[in-house]
Amino acid sequence: MNILVTGCAGFIGSHLCERLLREGHTVYGLDALVPSSTPQHIRERNLNGVLNHPRFQWIQQDVLTVDWSQLLTKVDIVYHLAGMPGVRSSWGKDFKPYVTHNIEATQQLLEGCRRYPVKRFIYASTSSVYGEKTGRVDETALTEPLSPYGITKLTGEHLCRVYAAAYDIPAVVLRFFTVYGPRQRPDMAFNRFIHHMAQQTPIPVFGDGTQSRDFTYIDDCIDAVAAATHADGIIGETINIGGKERATVLECISILEEIFGIQAVLQFTGNTRGEPKHTWADISKARALLNYEPKVTLQEGLRMEVRDLLPDFPID
Secondary structure (H helix, E strand, O other), X not given: OEEEEEOOOOHHHHHHHHHHHHOOOEEEEEOOOOOOOOOHHHHHHHOOOOOOOOOEXXXXXXXXXXXXXXXXXXXXXXXEOOOOOOOHHHOHHHHHHHHHHXXXXXXXXXXXXXXXOOOEEEEEEEHHHOOOOOOOEOOOOOOOOOOHHHHHHHHHHHHHHHHHHHHOOOEEEEEEOOEEOOOOOOOOHHHHHHHHHHHOXXXXXXXXXXXXXXXEEHHHHHHHHHHOOOOOOOOOOEEEEOOOEEEEHHHHHHHHXXXXXXXXXXXXXXOOOOOOOXXXXXXXXXXXXXXXXXXXXXXXXXXXXXXXXXXXXXXX
């Protein structure tokens, strides 16, 4: 298969490109390196594993300006992972880039796929579309985003649906739940916690630390995402991609204390806007449609993220 991955230099995108190449596909990676919470040098490093691969082509262009007649005519499947991430930075004057890169860019790519049809269009969404929920959440739950970021990602989902209805775009929506592991964005909690532990400086903790997340290790996430290239019966579906276990912030810090062999110093900083207290994915549909079964425990996953961020730091 010839596959286009937008956002190829990102955390999930770079891992996906590597997996698709290992599976024998030809991959076109589109990424404009738009300024974001991840510095450009980190995103360029993310591509180190694919840039010299004979079946990989990096196209450093913006989704909003690329000539689809030169690109979509070459591909069978589109993975749309490009976008502006982050809940906390999506408020106020910083909202405009979210509209541009999460809504307008998605619409432009769908327009391209309308003119140059593909076999499958896979859209990367987020658990942020659900808002505050209690217990396991399945894909039928009411979507009530708590942040402007969540609203833009939900808008992208709706765009996929209306283009599917109007133009038969073969769209699939994957909702990710707190993906972590090597190459995780530097603004995400585990990345920040690990650096504070290594420097033995206080860890800023929002809220009281009892908020919990369904954590998805990157390799597990990619198992599910890559399966969407060939899985039957998924066109038109929305599918949760969650992890092996849930934990509170304080429980995660306790695991890091065990890994580092030191006690963390916590600095409670008050609540944040736009984030739910708890997330918990019902992954029954992913199991049924993608043969998905997350394998990596939080303890194992955090150790691997520490080794990636601090390769010279002595840990057990």
